[in-house]
Amino acid sequence: MKDLIIVGAGPVGSHLAKKFSEKGNDVLVIEQSDEIGKPLACSGHVSPDIWKFVPEDKRDRLEQNQISGARFHDDGDEYRFYKENETVSYVIDRVELDRVKAEEAQEAGADYRLGEKVMDVNEHDRYVEVQTQGDSYNAKMVAGCDGASSTVRHKLDLPEPDQFYQGVLCFSDEDDSGDFVDVFLEVPEFFGWRIPRSDSVEYGAAVPKGEEPMKWLDRILERYDVEKQKVCAGAIPIGPPSTVTSDRVFLVGDAAAQTKPFTGGGILYGMRSSDVASRTIDIDSPSTLDTYEKGWREELIWDIRIGQVIKSSYSMPSIAQKMGMWLFQGEIGVHMDRPTSLFSLAQLKSLLRRN
Ligand SMILES: Cc1cc2nc3c(=O)[nH]c(=O)nc-3n(C[C@H](O)[C@H](O)[C@H](O)COP(=O)(O)OP(=O)(O)OC[C@H]3O[C@@H](n4cnc5c(N)ncnc54)[C@H](O)[C@@H]3O)c2cc1C
Numbered sequence: 001m002k003d004l005i006i007v008g009a010g011p012v013g014s015h016l017a018k019k020f021s022e023k024g025n026d027v028l029v030i031e032q033s034d035e036i037g038k039p040l041a042c043s044g045h046v047s048p049d050i051w052k053f054v055p056e057d058k059r060d061r062l063e064q065n066q067i068s069g070a071r072f073h074d075d076g077d078e079y080r081f082y083k084e085n086e087t088v089s090y091v092i093d094r095v096e097l098d099r100v101k102a103e104e105a106q107e108a109g110a111d112y113r114l115g116e117k118v119m120d121v122n123e124h125d126r127y128v129e130v131q132t133q134g135d136s137y138n139a140k141m142v143a144g145c146d147g148a149s150s151t152v153r154h155k156l157d158l159p160e161p162d163q164f165y166q167g168v169l170c171f172s173d174e175d176d177s178g179d180f181v182d183v184f185l186e187v188p189e190f191f192g193w194r195i196p197r198s199d200s201v202e203y204g205a206a207v208p209k210g211e212e213p214m215k216w217l218d219r220i221l222e223r224y225d226v227e228k229q230k231v232c233a234g235a236i237p238i239g240p241p242s243t244v245t246s247d248r249v250f251l252v253g254d255a256a257a258q259t260k261p262f263t264g265g266g267i268l269y270g271m272r273s274s275d276v277a278s279r280t281i282d283i284d285s286p287s288t289l290d291t292y293e294k295g296w297r298e299e300l301i302w303d304i305r306i307g308q309v310i311k312s313s314y315s316m317p318s319i320a321q322k323m324g325m326w327l328f329q330g331e332i333g334v335h336m337d338r339p340t341s342l343f344s345l346a347q348l349k350s351l352l353r354r355n
Contacts, residue, residue, distance in 0.1 A: 002028045002139040003283045005130050006110075007118045007152050009036055012253030012270035013145030014101035014110075015053060019278035021108035028139070029102075029110055030132060032117035037098030041234030043169060043202055044094035045181065045195055046267055047336040048087060053271050058100045064197045065091040068179040072325055075186070075318060079325040081332050082180070089181075089336055091197050097267070118146065121155040121249065128248045140283050142249045145270075148235035150255035156246050161257035162239025165190055165264060168213035169204030169233075172226035176201050184220055189315050190264075192220045203228070206236055206264055236264035238311070240297075240304065245289040252277055258300060260337065261307035262314075268337050269300055306339040 004020050006013045009031035021027045033039070045067070054062060067089045069082025082088070106112060116132040121142060128142045144152025148164065176196035184192035184205075192205035203224070205216040213233065221228055237257035244256040252258065253270030260269060273296040280291040313324060 001127060002026050002137065004028070004141050004143060005030060005128070005137055005139040006143045006145055007121075007130070008144070008146035008253075008255070009033075009098065009102055009112060009114075010145060010147060010253065010270075011053075011097055011101050011267050012274055013143070014098065014105045015271045016143055016145060016252055016274040016277060017105035017110040018101070018108045019274055020283070021105060021110045023278060025283055027105075027110040028137060029105065029112045030116050030118055030130065030137070031112065031114050034115040036102045036114070037095035039232060040095055041167070041169075041232050042094045042267070043193070043195055043204060044092040044097065044267075045089055046092060046265070047089055049268050049337055050090060050092060050097075053268075054097070054100060055104070061096045061100060062092040063090060064093055065177055065195075066179060067091065067181055067195075070181050070183050072183045072185060074322055074325065077322060079329040080180075081329060083333075084331055091195055118151055121152050123156070123247050123249060140248065141281070141286070143277070144249065144251040144255045145253050146255055148237045148254045148257075150251060152249060153241075153244075153251055153255055156249050158246060158249075158251065159241035159243060161237035161241055163208070163237070165206045165208055165236040165238060166211070166213045167204060167206040167234055167236050167264065168217050168231065169202055170217065170221075170228035170231040171197075171200045171202050172224075172229060173199075174201045174226065175199055185314065185321060186219070187216045191314065192216055194220070194224070201226070237266075238264065239308070243293065244296075245293045248286050248289075250277065250281065250289055250292055252296075256296075258296065260339075261304060262310040262339070265337075269303075272296075272299055302340050303338050310339055 003025040004027045006029045017029050066087045072079045120131040122129045127138045130137045177198045178196040182194040189208045190206045195202040207213045238261050240257040244251040254266050258269040258273045259266035276295040280295045282288045
């Protein structure tokens with residue numbers, strides 16, 4: 001019997017595998033895809049915090065561009081938010097991130113089974129049984145790191161995230177190493193984007209259920225008159241469910257909707273929650289799952305709550321959006337993953353510098 005089975009070898013599953021293997025646990029990661037990191041459905045636009053989770057000597061494999069600000073477009077008007085002489089965010093190769101994290105986990109001792117889809121999960125008094133298409137495995141605990149449409153969450157009857165959005169993205173073969181991303185606010189309830197990736201440019205849009213993401217992506221592409229290539233899509237969960245643990249099973253990452261409500265970004269919130277899981281959960285003591293449930297909420301809840309307020313501004317009337325952006329535009333002191341930093345000294349200083 002394994003100590004821990006992790007379903008899903010995304011960045012969150014592999015980071016969790018590394019952390020639990022380093023603690024001396026016997027860890028098995030089961031991944032449905034034959035190839036780590038594929039299919040791609042993510043921009044890999046992340047805050048500088050990413051480098052806390054990537055070994056220094058692997059950084060070159062990931063980094064594609066550095067971003068210092070964003071241009072928000074609303075009905076022909078443009079508002080700029082930026083940091084002077086500072087990198088606000090990085091554009092990274094998301095497939096390489098998944099590979100690097102899986103390599104780290106394997107070096108720490110985790111076993112990987114690729115090309116096996118988990119079909120069922122059953123909790124028993126002393127263990128959990130995981131069934132794939134061809135095999136059955138037992139472990140003391142199971143972690144569902146299987147993304148937005150988590151099978152583990154579904155099979156354990158754990159509650160669903162509050163909302164799902166649908167994201168679509170594509171690439172064009174323009175060379176662009178610019179340091180601004182573009183954000184398009186005409187997309188209902190969310191936004192569209194343009195991200196310069198050095199040897200290509202990514203365009204994308206995310207919309208609530210019921211809307212057609214391709215229609216909005218095509219509208220953005222019309223402005224730039226480029227051919228779309230390599231189109232891919234994925235679900236974005238927003239609003240964590242009331243519980244992400246059962247007797248011997250816990251969810252981490254998108255499976256637990258540990259995402260930034262105003263962007264849908266979940267790479268860093270998921271990896272931070274993996275750190276909380278490895279600090280709080282003792283595989284031989286199922287009652288420690290309560291400590292994880294409290295711990296990850298303490299780590300993220302204020303940023304998620306304030307993020308939800310920011311997200312609600314996407315549905316405000318255009319005039320209110322424009323006033324808000326006009327007021328706050330210019331240099332910012334905010335950390336992109338920590339909206340609580342809106343109330344920080346750095347943000348206050350940058351507001352004062354403008355007046
Ligand atoms: C269009 C789009 C753009 C995005 N851009 C960004 C961004 O710029 N920055 C950011 O931070 N976040 C972004 N995100 C969100 C980001 O992709 C997720 O938050 C992140 O991938 C979550 O990681 P994870 O490991 O929890 O889940 P995932 O990366 O989804 O990994 C889950 C893994 O589980 C596997 N799996 C699923 N079901 C099973 C099963 N039954 N059996 C076995 N394996 C299974 C999958 O194959 C996958 O490998 C974006 C999302 C979308 C859709």
